[in-house]
Amino acid sequence: MKKKEYVDAVNEIKVDRDLKERTINKITQNKKHKNIYSILASSIIVFVIGISIAIPMINNKNKVTPIEIVEQNNGLPKLENFENLYNIMKNQNSELYETNKDIAFTDSVTSSATSESTLEKSEADYSTTNTQVEGVDEADIVKTDGRYIYYISSKKVVIVNAENSSDLKILSEISYSKEEKLNPRELYIYNNKLIVIGQKENNYYDDLMMVDSIYPIQNDSRTTAKVYNIEDKTNPKLDREVEIEGSYLSSRMIGDNIYFIANKYIYTYLFKDDIAELDEEMFKPKYIDTAIGNEEKCLQYNDICYFPESEDTSYLNIAGFNVNNNEKANIDTYLGAGSDIYSSQNNLYITRVKYEYEDERVYGYYNNYDVNTYIYKFKLENSKAIYEKAGSVPGRVLNQFSMDEKNGYFRIATTDSQNWNSKTNTNNLYVLNENLETIGKIENLAKGEKIYSVRFIGNRAYMVTFVETDPLFVIDLSNPNNPIVLGELKIPGYSKYLHPYDENHIIGFGENTKTNQYGGVVTDGMKMALFDVTNPNSPKELYSVDIGEKGTYSEILNNHKALLFSKEKNIIAFPISISEEEENYRTKLKFQGAIVYGLDLDNGFKLKGKIAHMQITDGYRDYDYTKAVERIIYINDSLFTLSEGLIKSTDMNTMQESGSLEIKLEDNE
Amino acid sequence: MEYIDKNRYLERMVEKYSDMIYRLALVRTKSKENSEDVYQEVFLRLAKKLPEFENEEHEKAWLIRVTINCSKNLLNSKYLKYKSEMKENITFETKERHDIYYAVQELPLKYRTIIHLYYYENYKINEISKILKTNENTIKTRLARAREKLKEKIEGGIE
Numbered sequence: 001m002k003k004k005e006y007v008d009a010v011n012e013i014k015v016d017r018d019l020k021e022r023t024i025n026k027i028t029q030n031k032k033h034k035n036i037y038s039i040l041a042s043s044i045i046v047f048v049i050g051i052s053i054a055i056p057m058i059n060n061k062n063k064v065t066p067i068e069i070v071e072q073n074n075g076l077p078k079l080e081n082f083e084n085l086y087n088i089m090k091n092q093n094s095e096l097y098e099t100n101k102d103i104a105f106t107d108s109v110t111s112s113a114t115s116e117s118t119l120e121k122s123e124a125d126y127s128t129t130n131t132q133v134e135g136v137d138e139a140d141i142v143k144t145d146g147r148y149i150y151y152i153s154s155k156k157v158v159i160v161n162a163e164n165s166s167d168l169k170i171l172s173e174i175s176y177s178k179e180e181k182l183n184p185r186e187l188y189i190y191n192n193k194l195i196v197i198g199q200k201e202n203n204y205y206d207d208l209m210m211v212d213s214i215y216p217i218q219n220d221s222r223t224t225a226k227v228y229n230i231e232d233k234t235n236p237k238l239d240r241e242v243e244i245e246g247s248y249l250s251s252r253m254i255g256d257n258i259y260f261i262a263n264k265y266i267y268t269y270l271f272k273d274d275i276a277e278l279d280e281e282m283f284k285p286k287y288i289d290t291a292i293g294n295e296e297k298c299l300q301y302n303d304i305c306y307f308p309e310s311e312d313t314s315y316l317n318i319a320g321f322n323v324n325n326n327e328k329a330n331i332d333t334y335l336g337a338g339s340d341i342y343s344s345q346n347n348l349y350i351t352r353v354k355y356e357y358e359d360e361r362v363y364g365y366y367n368n369y370d371v372n373t374y375i376y377k378f379k380l381e382n383s384k385a386i387y388e389k390a391g392s393v394p395g396r397v398l399n400q401f402s403m404d405e406k407n408g409y410f411r412i413a414t415t416d417s418q419n420w421n422s423k424t425n426t427n428n429l430y431v432l433n434e435n436l437e438t439i440g441k442i443e444n445l446a447k448g449e450k451i452y453s454v455r456f457i458g459n460r461a462y463m464v465t466f467v468e469t470d471p472l473f474v475i476d477l478s479n480p481n482n483p484i485v486l487g488e489l490k491i492p493g494y495s496k497y498l499h500p501y502d503e504n505h506i507i508g509f510g511e512n513t514k515t516n517q518y519g520g521v522v523t524d525g526m527k528m529a530l531f532d533v534t535n536p537n538s539p540k541e542l543y544s545v546d547i548g549e550k551g552t553y554s555e556i557l558n559n560h561k562a563l564l565f566s567k568e569k570n571i572i573a574f575p576i577s578i579s580e581e582e583e584n585y586r587t588k589l590k591f592q593g594a595i596v597y598g599l600d601l602d603n604g605f606k607l608k609g610k611i612a613h614m615q616i617t618d619g620y621r622d623y624d625y626t627k628a629v630e631r632i633i634y635i636n637d638s639l640f641t642l643s644e645g646l647i648k649s650t651d652m653n654t655m656q657e658s659g660s661l662e663i664k665l666e667d668n669e
Numbered sequence: 670m671e672y673i674d675k676n677r678y679l680e681r682m683v684e685k686y687s688d689m690i691y692r693l694a695l696v697r698t699k700s701k702e703n704s705e706d707v708y709q710e711v712f713l714r715l716a717k718k719l720p721e722f723e724n725e726e727h728e729k730a731w732l733i734r735v736t737i738n739c740s741k742n743l744l745n746s747k748y749l750k751y752k753s754e755m756k757e758n759i760t761f762e763t764k765e766r767h768d769i770y771y772a773v774q775e776l777p778l779k780y781r782t783i784i785h786l787y788y789y790e791n792y793k794i795n796e797i798s799k800i801l802k803t804n805e806n807t808i809k810t811r812l813a814r815a816r817e818k819l820k821e822k823i824e825g826g827i828e
Binding site for chain 1: 679680683684687691692705709712713715716759760762763764766767770773784785788789819823827
């Protein structure tokens with residue numbers, strides 16, 4: 001069946017953000033002119049008054065939105081009953097066209113984890129997922145415990161014995177029947193438990209889709225966590241399963257407690273109907289927890305709270321449970337979706353970016369808006385996420401790395417703007433106390449630019465903004481009430497991910513840029529750079545390497561989990577597709593595989609080698625996605641490169657292949 | 670329909686339909702530059718006309734219809750800036766996707782439009798017939814031919 005391939009291919013095509021913004025400017029400006037003419041025609045006096053009103057209104061715009069405490073006492077309003085849900089939804093529906101429903105679904109899958117822990121990791125001689133916070137594990141498509149490799153290859157999970165790197169063996173495979181429609185997405189390993197987080201789709205591609213349906217069919221995806229006992233690696237046994245409604249947003253595992261979050265979009269179109277015609281059971285959040293039975297259960301409306309300011313027509317479902325016992329899972333539903341999450345060992349923060357538009361009294365003058373990031377804080381306690389507080393800061397948050405918690409303070413970096421013209425962009429950093437009240441801030445950094453990456457390391461924040469050159473800001477946060485910019489460095493290109501190398505050095509992974517013949521700035525290959533922040537007042541770019549040309553891409557630009565970094569092993573490795581530019585701005589694929597570097601402070605980056613699972617001589621015609629390297633991990637002195645159809649081991653010191661293992665793939669569909 | 674703010678409505682429409690319009694324009698014009706022109710033109714027309722839509726389906730069908738018209742005008746225009754030839758300048762995550770996408774792109778205009786509407790936008794034959802203002806049987810025949818042609822190009826064809 002190739003239909004899915006076609007749909008997936010088309011889905012990869014996205015409209016350029018700039019084109020969108022230009023178009024919005026164009027079509028909304030048109031109206032502005034019309035308004036001026038009509039006002040002029042009717043009366044000049046009105047026009048003058050209009051201006052004089054408009055200007056103060058613009059100036060008065062409450063730019064520095066102070067933190068709003070949404071609820072004074074931990075309690076959020078409850079839905080209580082279906083009538084309330086109906087009224088909220090109907091209200092949303094009258095505003096029509098939900099703006100950001102997709103953000104809730106997709107955005108943060110890529111941006112769900114990170115790591116300071118890599119700095120400390122030295123005892124265990126195998127790699128772990130590159131996470132953001134020490135002690136807070138993040139799920140990925142591959143995990144290892146130093147002897148075995150657990151890997152999601154296409155639609156199944158394989159357990160591989162990697163004790164002897166020249167003799168890799170598949171011990172078992174966990175696959176899912178077609179009826180179950182489960183796509184394994186990510187894994188966790190905890191002692192003898194393997195946790196598979198998967199998504200079940202009500203087959204979107206069924207041809208029945210639109211047939212005779214008046215309304216688009218309700219999205220019926222479910223997110224599920226399956227816990228396997230893997231004491232016997234040749235025979236994993238399903239112990240437990242917890243399933244909630246919605247698309248998988250992200251998850252974290254702290255000790256033996258796992259938390260996972262899904263957004264369930266509710267189609268507001270249905271709420272145009274009379275309430276009497278709607279089945280209230282249909283909108284109750286559903287879940288399955290095998291600890292209490294195999295049948296589907298419902299949450300009741302009086303169990304559901306809502307975020308009053310969120311104006312979102314999605315349920316945010318949070319499940320938490322302990323993988324080592326069979327106690328009932330904690331399942332909570334909030335009305336209002338989340339888009340990015342950050343978790344420390346004690347608190348989970350879920351953010352939601354919201355655009356609030358000014359009303360039209362300014363004669364449709366500037367279509368200005370306020371953009372705020374709402375933050376919902378949950379205390380994590382024995383597999384329960386307990387709602388604590390909400391707060392907000394001006395601007396929009398980029399991803400989980402824009403957030404951090406230290407000594408009870410929550411720090412967050414945002415890009416603020418007032419309309420679609422990026423010239424109004426400013427970049428800010430806020431420090432919030434335990435009650436999510438802003439106590440310190442820096443605002444108006446790098447006007448006209450936006451944040452590309454942020455990393456909080458100890459008492460400092462490093463922030464990369466970009467428009468034509470890339471300033472790296474070093475911000476001191478040792479006094480939470482008074483963060484200050486210590487230094488700034490301007491270099492071409494930008495970093496999309498910052499990784500700590502040691503206390504005084506940071507590695508930036510990003511893209512190079514060049515100016516084209518029309519004066520525009522275009523990307524041109526990848527760039528990896530080492531920044532020296534020993535003197536925070538004057539950060540320096542010590543070394544940098546350029547990789548490939550236009551068309552070169554690595555998952556690391558959007559997903560930190562694609563990085564393998566070990567200072568002790570002197571290894572920096574990531575999957576990459578390298579392209580070169582040909583005439584007529586076309587690009588040609590030259591390589592897909594893992595690229596492995598070493599780094600030392602005296603000599604900079606050194607290419608150790610490249611590991612490919614496929615030979616590419618004729619661009620994409622030779623590209624075999626089952627052989628595309630997705631991750632690199634290590635155990636002792638062996639590197640393992642993983643692609644759906646093949647796992648290879650390579651000696652880290654000689655960079656010679658030491659073994660390989662083919663994974664048989666079932667024919668798709 | 671009453672909108673609190675027209676600008677806001679237009680912004681939301683851009684957010685909502687951007688990808689749909691751009692993707693269809695790309696299928697029709699086979700060039701990113703031409704698709705961008707079509708894309709802007711469609712939204713300009715929407716802003717100018719602000720049609721009253723009966724429901725969401727009507728709204729979507731209107732935009733698809735306008736996208737098709739705009740791309741038709743552009744393709745016939747002497748101002749066509751870029752020859753419509755797209756070769757591998759979109760890279761896809763998998764070879765399968767790459768192959769099927771370009772196989773569809775190589776079909777004649779009337780075939781690839783129907784394939785896109787049928788398989789990607791999930792329209793039924795009678796709906797496509799309304800959108801393209803073409804008789805149902807013609808659509809049926811074209812769809813069958815398009816499938817045959819795809820079968821010649823790629824193993825298994827499209828089902």
